[in-house]
Amino acid sequence: MPRMTPQAELDQLLALIAAQPDGWGIEAITQALGDSMKRRTLQRRLATLVAQGQVLMQGEARAVRYVRVVQAVATLQAPMAVVEAAGGPYVPTSPEGEAIKAFVRQPRTKRPPVGYQLSFLEQYHPNHTAYLPQSLRDQLHTMGSASNGHTPAGTFARDILNRLLIDLSWASSQLEGNTYSRLDTERLIELGQAAEGKDALETQMILNHKQAIEYLVLDPAHAQLTPDCIIALHAFLSDGLMADATAVGRLRRRAVEIGGSVYLPVALPQRLEELFGIVMQMAAQIDDPFEQAFFLMVHLPYLQPFEDVNKRTSRLAANIPLIRHNLCPLSFIDVPQSAYVDAMIGVYELNRFELLRDVFVWAYERSCQQYVAVKQNLVPPDIFRLRYRQILSEVVAAIVKNNEAATAAAVNARVPATVAVADKAHFTQLVLEEFAALHAGNAVRFGIRPLELAAWQDLHSGAG
Missing domain, CATH: 1.10.10.10 (Winged helix-like DNA-binding domain superfamily/Winged helix DNA-binding domain)
Structure with a gap:
């Protein structure tokens, strides 16, 4: 036989x-x-x-x-609302997702400890295996594509950068238990005002997200599916948050445990480094950007390559293929923490991705609702101004507080060495434009009090 x-x-x-x-x-x-x-x-x-x-x-x-x-995938035929489930809001789930949810919500004593299963990774073959069926990927492409023809990589994300910085920083931090509100996050990012009564680590977490997002969006050359890029994202996201400062932007060298889970990740550093390289190599080989994004959301947290901040890193990494293909980014806005946590435990303990796929699909539709329809109404941000926003504010404030006239000479005298020589003329022009539009209502952006502005205007009215 x-x-x-x-x-x-x-x-x-x-x-x-x-x-x-x-x-x-x-x-x-x-x-x-x-x-x-x-x-x-x-x-x-x-x-x-x-x-x-x-x-x-x-x-x-x-x-x-x-x-x-019984295989089933949530469809995108109608807008998805957050479903109210026992214990709070949840996302609509497929039958497979419901089965995973039921398993992971059992007491830990009923869930046997499990280690890293290499077979889970080995069974995935880029462009042959698909966690997201073709029909689903087609729907995601339809939703997330910008209707502006062929534009350079990252254009979509840059066009909505101001909103993305706030939404993704807030939503991703909230999934980690951060208690900042969206309004608090907006004030912190746009005005530098930390919310009262919040832990300093929560403030740091928000600011870290902002820096990591800007790293990917402001220079699309950074948005690469390489080990170096993922490590750089971890360095931004974990800055000031790790008990061991040397663990920032470095693959872990010790065993870790997962809170709330019976999963025990790989402990041997050499093996971890090898697997990290394989995961990134496989991700880079995947043709479809949505399959790439979801593969990273599954396998980066499952591997746990860093001592902490793995899920945050995976959520920003999932945006790399979307940025590179000029698709609507994924902000995770309004994703219920309970659904995301259940989905990740399903990956850890069962090697099952269906509940996480339900979360991913719902989250992406929600992001598209936020950005695609309103993109045409947004004024594209001035990338040059974004790059020098902090320095510009400092120069404007210094001139006013020192009662100097807003002249090209005064601005040139205060341009720091961090402004590239080739950019100085444009920077000076931008500062003078800010002074031309300066009034009591917007002076707060530069940390200038109304009385300070009034005194400066009385002294220099007509100067220029």
């Missing part, structure tokens, strides 16, 4: 499990197969089907049963 191929064995096993709606225990499966498959081979094939999301494990120890999963 010719030996069956691994795929044929998987198909045979899947058909057998599907024939029993209540599922099979491994002993029953062994008896049904007879001598056609050795027990160790059966265990490997079952693990493969579970990792692929085609079979669900229910129960524990000897009571484990294997149940066929």
Whole structure:
């Protein structure tokens, strides 16, 4: 009798499990197969089907049963609202997502500890395996594409940068338990005003997001699917937040645990570095930007390459392919923390991605609702002004506070060395334009009090 191929064995096993709606225990499966498959081979094939999301494990120890999963993916035919579920808001979920949610919400004592499963990564073959079906990717492309023809990479993200800085910084931080409101975040990013009564680490987390987003958007050359780019994002996002300062922007060198999960990530540094390189190499090979984005959201947190700040890094990394293909960015705005946490535990403990896919799809539609429809009404930001925004504010404030006339000579005398020589003339012109538009209502942007401005205007009225 010719030996069956691994795929044929998987198909045979899947058909057998599907024939029993209540599922099979491994002993029953062994008896049904007879001598056609050795027990160790059966265990490997079952693990493969579970990792692929085609079979669900229910129960524990000897009571484990294997149940066929009915494949379904949330559609985008109508706008999705946040669903109210037990314990608070949730996203609409597929049947697979509901099964994962039910599993991960069991007490930890009913969830056996699991380690990193290399097979989960090995079973993924770029451009052959797809976590997001083609029909779903087509819908995401339709939603996220800018209707402005062929424009340079990053144009979409730069056009909405001011809003993206606030929305993504706030939403991503909120998923980590940050208590800043969106209004607090807006004041911090635009005016530099930290919210009263907030922990300094929460403020730092918001500002770190701002810097990391600007790193990706202001210079599209930075937005690359390379290990160096991911490490740079981690350096921005973890700055000032790590107990060990040397762990900022560095692959971890010690074992870590995941709060609220029974998952134990890879501990050996050399193995971790090797796997990180493989994950990034595989991500770079994926053609579709949405599949790339989702692959990073699954496998970066699952690997846990850094001591902390892994999920934040993965959320910004997911935007790299979207920026590179000039698609609407993913801000995670309004994503319920409980849904995201459940979805990540499903990846950690079950190697199941369907609930995270539900979250990803809902989050992207929400982002598109925020940005695509209003993009045409936004005034594109001046990238030059954004680059020198802080320095510009300091020069304007210094001239007013020192009662100097707003002349080209006065501005030139205060231009710091951090302004490139080739940019000085444009910078001076921009400062003078700010003075031409300066009034009591907008002077607060430069930290100038109304009385200071009034005194300066009385002294220099007509000067220029």
